[in-house]
Amino acid sequence: xxxxxxxxxxxxxxxxxxxxxxxxxxxxxxxxxxxxxxxxxxxxxxxxxxxxxxxxxxxxxxxxxxxxxxxxxxxxxxxxxxxxxxxxxxxxxxxxxxxxxxxxxxxxxxxxxxxxxxxxxxxxxxxxxxxxxxxxxxxxxxxxxxxxxxxxxxxxxxxxxxxxxxxxxxxxxxxxxxxxxxxxxxxxxxxxxxxxxxxxxxxxxxxxxxxxxxxxxxxxxxxxxxxxxxxxxx
Amino acid sequence: xxxxxxxxxxxxxxxxxxxxxxxxxxxxxxxxxxxxxxxxxxxxxxxxxxxxxxxxxxxxxxxxxxxxxxxxxxxxxxxxxxxxxxxxxxxxxxxxxxxxxxxxxxxxxxxxxxxxxxxxxxxxxxxxxxxxxxxxxxxxxxxxxxxxxxxxxxxxxxxxxxxxxxxxxxxxxxxxxxxxxxxxxxxxxxxxxxxxxxxxxxxxxxxxxxxxxxxxxxxxxxxxxxxxxxxxxx
Amino acid sequence: xxxxxxxxxxxxxxxxxxxxxxxxxxxxxxxxxxxxxxxxxxxxxxxxxxxxxxxxxxxxxxxxxxxxxxxxxxxxxxxxxxxxxxxxxxxxxxxxxxxxxxxxxxxxxxxxxxxxxxxxxxxxxxxxxxxxxxxxxxxxxxxxxxxxxxxxxxxxxxxxxxxxxxxxxxxxxxxxxxxxxxxxxxxxxxxxxxxxxxxxxxxxxxxxxxxxxxxxxxxxxxxxxxxxxxxxxx
Amino acid sequence: xxxxxxxxxxxxxxxxxxxxxxxxxxxxxxxxxxxxxxxxxxxxxxxxxxxxxxxxxxxxxxxxxxxxxxxxxxxxxxxxxxxxxxxxxxxxxxxxxxxxxxxxxxxxxxxxxxxxxxxxxxxxxxxxxxxxxxxxxxxxxxxxxxxxxxxxxxxxxxxxxxxxxxxxxxxxxxxxxxxxxxxxxxxxxxxxxxxxxxxxxxxxxxxxxxxxxxxxxxxxxxxxxxxxxxxxxx
Numbered sequence: 001x002x003x004x005x006x007x008x009x010x011x012x013x014x015x016x017x018x019x020x021x022x023x024x025x026x027x028x029x030x031x032x033x034x035x036x037x038x039x040x041x042x043x044x045x046x047x048x049x050x051x052x053x054x055x056x057x058x059x060x061x062x063x064x065x066x067x068x069x070x071x072x073x074x075x076x077x078x079x080x081x082x083x084x085x086x087x088x089x090x091x092x093x094x095x096x097x098x099x100x101x102x103x104x105x106x107x108x109x110x111x112x113x114x115x116x117x118x119x120x121x122x123x124x125x126x127x128x129x130x131x132x133x134x135x136x137x138x139x140x141x142x143x144x145x146x147x148x149x150x151x152x153x154x155x156x157x158x159x160x161x162x163x164x165x166x167x168x169x170x171x172x173x174x175x176x177x178x179x180x181x182x183x184x185x186x187x188x189x190x191x192x193x194x195x196x197x198x199x200x201x202x203x204x205x206x207x208x209x210x211x212x213x214x215x216x217x218x219x220x221x222x223x224x225x226x227x228x229x230x231x232x233x234x
Numbered sequence: 235x236x237x238x239x240x241x242x243x244x245x246x247x248x249x250x251x252x253x254x255x256x257x258x259x260x261x262x263x264x265x266x267x268x269x270x271x272x273x274x275x276x277x278x279x280x281x282x283x284x285x286x287x288x289x290x291x292x293x294x295x296x297x298x299x300x301x302x303x304x305x306x307x308x309x310x311x312x313x314x315x316x317x318x319x320x321x322x323x324x325x326x327x328x329x330x331x332x333x334x335x336x337x338x339x340x341x342x343x344x345x346x347x348x349x350x351x352x353x354x355x356x357x358x359x360x361x362x363x364x365x366x367x368x369x370x371x372x373x374x375x376x377x378x379x380x381x382x383x384x385x386x387x388x389x390x391x392x393x394x395x396x397x398x399x400x401x402x403x404x405x406x407x408x409x410x411x412x413x414x415x416x417x418x419x420x421x422x423x424x425x426x427x428x429x430x431x432x433x434x435x436x437x438x439x440x441x442x443x444x445x446x447x448x449x450x451x452x453x454x455x456x457x458x459x460x461x462x463x464x465x466x467x468x
Numbered sequence: 469x470x471x472x473x474x475x476x477x478x479x480x481x482x483x484x485x486x487x488x489x490x491x492x493x494x495x496x497x498x499x500x501x502x503x504x505x506x507x508x509x510x511x512x513x514x515x516x517x518x519x520x521x522x523x524x525x526x527x528x529x530x531x532x533x534x535x536x537x538x539x540x541x542x543x544x545x546x547x548x549x550x551x552x553x554x555x556x557x558x559x560x561x562x563x564x565x566x567x568x569x570x571x572x573x574x575x576x577x578x579x580x581x582x583x584x585x586x587x588x589x590x591x592x593x594x595x596x597x598x599x600x601x602x603x604x605x606x607x608x609x610x611x612x613x614x615x616x617x618x619x620x621x622x623x624x625x626x627x628x629x630x631x632x633x634x635x636x637x638x639x640x641x642x643x644x645x646x647x648x649x650x651x652x653x654x655x656x657x658x659x660x661x662x663x664x665x666x667x668x669x670x671x672x673x674x675x676x677x678x679x680x681x682x683x684x685x686x687x688x689x690x691x692x693x694x695x696x697x698x699x700x701x702x
Numbered sequence: 703x704x705x706x707x708x709x710x711x712x713x714x715x716x717x718x719x720x721x722x723x724x725x726x727x728x729x730x731x732x733x734x735x736x737x738x739x740x741x742x743x744x745x746x747x748x749x750x751x752x753x754x755x756x757x758x759x760x761x762x763x764x765x766x767x768x769x770x771x772x773x774x775x776x777x778x779x780x781x782x783x784x785x786x787x788x789x790x791x792x793x794x795x796x797x798x799x800x801x802x803x804x805x806x807x808x809x810x811x812x813x814x815x816x817x818x819x820x821x822x823x824x825x826x827x828x829x830x831x832x833x834x835x836x837x838x839x840x841x842x843x844x845x846x847x848x849x850x851x852x853x854x855x856x857x858x859x860x861x862x863x864x865x866x867x868x869x870x871x872x873x874x875x876x877x878x879x880x881x882x883x884x885x886x887x888x889x890x891x892x893x894x895x896x897x898x899x900x901x902x903x904x905x906x907x908x909x910x911x912x913x914x915x916x917x918x919x920x921x922x923x924x925x926x927x928x929x930x931x932x933x934x935x936x
Binding site: 057058059061062064065067068070073074076077080081084085088106122 | 757759760761766767769770772775778779782783824
């Protein structure tokens with residue numbers, strides 16, 4: 001009923017509907033939701049996601065450097081700390097369940113898609129300002145929340161349709177639950193709010209197109225990341 | 235008669251009138267205009283200005299890195315090239331006339347005031363965006379044009395008042411002429427235009443205060459640079 | 469008789485022979501040498517190479533920022549200037565001959581392979597030091613010289629074998645001549661010397677593996693760039 | 703008995719004995735040890751030290767960005783987190799005891815000496831590599847440990863000589879105890895170890911002089927920071 005201004009995130013998504021749909025509705029995601037994703041694809045994805053997290057932590061460290069606002073610095077550092085000391089440990093535990101131990105993870109060569117996405121994000125932040133950096137990060141942070149919530153909702157709406165092919169519970173159910181769960185949903189909402197905080201400070205109409213392009217490319221690079229998982233690409 | 239919007243530079247200057255006056259009307263500048271500045275002070279300033287130019291060139295190189303706009307990149311690189319391959323040679327020639335040869339210049343230890351100003355500018359550009367960087371650069375580029383023009387105008391208005399203490403022409407006349415001359419005045423005007431170009435893209439009302447603070451500090455650090463010259467501070 | 473130390477470039481190449489061979493002997497290169505490369509592939513490559521040059525210029529601008537050594541700064545700025553004001557103009561002329569005018573070039577979307585390579589190089593330079601940056605740049609600068617020289621030598625050794633499929637002179641002859649020519653060969657040699665200059669200052673045995681990995685990845689990303697041309701990949 | 707190699711920190715200190723002595727034996731430090739330091743000087747120092755901590759946290763965030771080594775990243779982030787979420791809170795508590803509440807701290811203008819030192823450190827880290835950055839940080843981190851330990855030892859050796867002028871306990875005793883205490887001493891030792899870790903990877907004989915100059919300047923800028931406190935300089 002209230003006539004709220006759309007968030008910057010919503011405006012960016014609306015300007016990149018095709019790329020956003022291609023990312024969040026990628027075959028990897030569809031198969032993950034149905035439980036039909038080949039385990040090798042998921043395992044390849046998991047390993048690269050571990051390497052991805054390292055650079056993701058670096059991106060938030062860069063964001064912490066780029067501000068002198070204490071509250072913003074603390075939020076960025078909490079993200080780095082969360083990634084390095086909580087998310088990574090969870091990831092390692094989770095990977096162990098899929099037969100990948102920490103030494104195996106650390107020894108993995110970085111896939112092309114991992115490199116392409118992470119260096120793009122970092123360089124956006126170095127050439128530009130915090131707004132450029134957080135826009136480049138947002139398809140990942142917010143998108144995973146959206147994907148998790150959508151898959152969980154589908155599963156709730158029609159549990160019978162899912163995993164019949166595998167004849168048991170969806171092996172990726174815990175992954176879906178994690179991103180659909182309240183903790184991660186809050187992380188995603190905080191990222192949307194952080195973008196609006198920065199937009200209030202630094203967004204001009206003249207910047208919108210360039211930010212859209214950054215957003216669109218980041219969404220494409222996320223889709224490439226799923227593709228890398230699905231095709232086991234090095 | 236035309237109702238023009240003031241330039242960003244004029245708005246920044248208007249918001250920092252005291253610091254701007256303290257910089258452009260510093261005792262070093264007054265004495266330079268009257269020809270009464272001790273030669274040792276001028277020589278100390280000249281040497282440090284040479285070291286300053288090196289970091290100034292680095293700041294424009296950073297600006298060139300920070301954009302993908304070809305015209306902006308070319309302007310920034312023309313500045314680096316101009317500093318390294320023209321201005322520096324002129325500076326070396328000029329210094330030679332004051333008893334400082336290139337080897338002496340290269341061996342000079344960097345004064346505190348030189349370090350303080352240059353690192354402030356560079357770090358502004360790395361933590362922020364191109365607008366932050368060019369605002370930090372502007373008191374130097376545009377200020378020298380204003381100082382040169384003002385001193386030349388005073389000299390033209392009342393030549394008798396000048397240099398009577400030294401009983402000959404103002405020994406700093408060629409310095410004043412250089413910055414008052416059409417070539418440098420064009421450089422200063424181009425810097426004002428470049429700021430407006432970036433402001434059209436990236437200036438928000440919410441950023442104005444922070445940019446003022448950057449401008450004000452840069453003007454203060456310029457005043458400290460004059461002070462360093464006057465006091466022969468290391 | 470002389471007992472010369474191999475250059476850092478030669479050591480890196482020797483540690484990455486497979487990746488180097490895959491890059492310099494890529495099907496794109498082979499077909500270019502034989503004159504059998506589809507024109508659409510060459511045109512796609514040319515357009516992306518134009519976009520690549522913009523980021524390449526940014527990388528040298530970053531190198532200029534990262535030093536306070538005047539000679540090194542001048543070399544880096546000469547590279548930026550050469551790219552922006554000479555190489556790019558030649559490129560635009562050359563592209564015009566292939567039906568791509570400047571407006572068409574500027575409107576091209578950046579291909580994935582272009583983004584991946586360029587952001588990798590830039591981020592290496594920001595996270596690391598000048599040595600990391602120049603190592604990441606070297607497969608391009610020196611590799612093109614090697615490719616040009618090798619193709620020219622093959623053509624000289626057996627002109628009859630070349631271009632018979634197209635029944636006329638190799639349409640890519642001028643591209644080969646440019647990179648085989650003395651001007652570009654000197655650029656490539658200067659890049660080898662610049663690496664050795666930096667190695668003398670900053671290379672430790674402990675860094676060699678990481679630099680190899682940077683070199684290897686850059687060579688792989690160059691091979692991906694050829695692949696992008698050959699497959700017309702977006 | 704063991705013939706250990708001196709740490710890089712010890713080598714740097716040995717190469718800058720005069721600057722190190724001027725910093726660690728500054729009148730501010732002497733008076734602080736004797737309890738004769740004017741309270742206004744200490745209060746001015748405390749406020750600026752709060753602002754200093756913000757940029758110090760940014761420097762460690764930058765260090766976290768600049769590595770992909772997880773252990774090193776975690777150490778750097780622990781430093782940022784420690785500064786922002788522990789040290790700053792202690793600082794605020796401590797300042798409250800001296801009549802400076804958090805709002806007063808946040809409203810303080812940054813003194814010249816604070817700006818000069820912090821931007822120098824940050825820019826070292828951006829232009830150079832992690833070794834350059836940590837060398838620039840070391841006079842602060844390790845020096846405070848040395849100063850704290852020395853003042854505590856003097857106090858223990860001759861308690862009667864201290865604070866007689868003020869006729870009561872040294873008002874700065876808790877400051878001394880904090881830096882002399884085991885927690886901070888461990889922080890200082892970890893910083894020495896971190897420098898040696900980086901030196902093993904990246905130190906060449908050719909870099910030593912430049913690192914000495916960085917160290918020497920950072921020590922001088924620390925001495926200027928004391929001077930700022932003592933003279934209440936803005």
